[in-house]
Amino acid sequence: MWSLFKVALVLWATHTIADGRIHSDSSQSPPMGGDQILRGVAYLNSEDGSVYGRLRLDQFFAKRAPTHIYGNITGLSAGQHGIAIATWGNLTKGCGSVGPHFNPDLMTHGAPSDEHRHVGDLGNINGQEPVDITDHKVSLFGRNSVMGRAVVVYARPDDLGKSESGYSRIDGDAAPVIACGVIGRSLTDEFYR
Ligand SMILES: *[C@@H]1O[C@H](CO)[C@@H](O)[C@H](O)[C@H]1NC(C)=O
Ligand SMILES: *[C@@H]1O[C@H](CO)[C@@H](O)[C@H](O)[C@H]1NC(C)=O
Ligand SMILES: [Zn+2]
Numbered sequence: 001m002w003s004l005f006k007v008a009l010v011l012w013a014t015h016t017i018a019d020g021r022i023h024s025d026s027s028q029s030p031p032m033g034g035d036q037i038l039r040g041v042a043y044l045n046s047e048d049g050s051v052y053g054r055l056r057l058d059q060f061f062a063k064r065a066p067t068h069i070y071g072n073i074t075g076l077s078a079g080q081h082g083i084a085i086a087t088w089g090n091l092t093k094g095c096g097s098v099g100p101h102f103n104p105d106l107m108t109h110g111a112p113s114d115e116h117r118h119v120g121d122l123g124n125i126n127g128q129e130p131v132d133i134t135d136h137k138v139s140l141f142g143r144n145s146v147m148g149r150a151v152v153v154y155a156r157p158d159d160l161g162k163s164e165s166g167y168s169r170i171d172g173d174a175a176p177v178i179a180c181g182v183i184g185r186s187l188t189d190e191f192y193r
Contacts, residue, residue, distance in 0.1 A: 036061040038140040042151045044073060044181035047094050051075035051179040055131055055151055059140045067140060069122070069133040073153060073179065076127030082158030082174030085120035085138060089148045089182035098150040098180055101171060104143055108169040111160035119144050124158050152180045
């Protein structure tokens with residue numbers, strides 16, 4: 001019974017996020033229990049400034065709640081581009097110092113739908129369409145938290161760990177990175193969380 005309730009709650013949460021119906025209207029009374037929403041934001045840029053964009057990350061503050069990653073990136077060529085979350089938010093050498101894909105479980109690279117994947121593996125985006133990803137491993141708190149890490153967008157498609165290339169199981173053979181941005185905290189319903 002309890003687990004049914006939890007399933008319903010997760011479905012509700014996913015649905016609500018997907019509908020874009022979340023608001024952090026401070027004039028409303030604070031939401032109960034696990035209803036608070038955590039928010040992150042990443043401003044992406046390429047070295048030459050030709051690719052740029054803003055991605056938002058929203059997640060209900062509840063165990064196993066999915067994270068919604070959405071926004072627009074301008075300047076990408078048509079077609080598939082790998083997208084991932086790298087380990088560090090260190091841009092000392094631009095997108096070259098963010099490290100490998102965020103991988104707290106020490107797995108090999110995979111598709112977002114794989115059980116065996118890096119937490120940071122987000123698959124591909126279409127260069128000409130808004131980004132709209134809902135992911136069940138990426139989190140904004142706890143062990144899988146991506147806060148302070150970096151979103152990277154690649155020049156080439158991510159093969160999702162399925163090709164014979166030696167890089168397939170590392171980054172989906174998608175390198176080079178063309179744009180990146182550090183994920184920072186954004187306004188949350190509960191201001192200091
Ligand atoms: C992305 O761009 C479209 C078209 O300009 C706009 O309608 C939409 O609100 C943008 N999405 C986000 C999350 O900024
Ligand atoms: C940031 O990256 C640079 C270049 O890879 C490296 O030399 C430096 O140690 C890193 N800084 C931190 C604080 O990790
Ligand atoms: Zn990976």
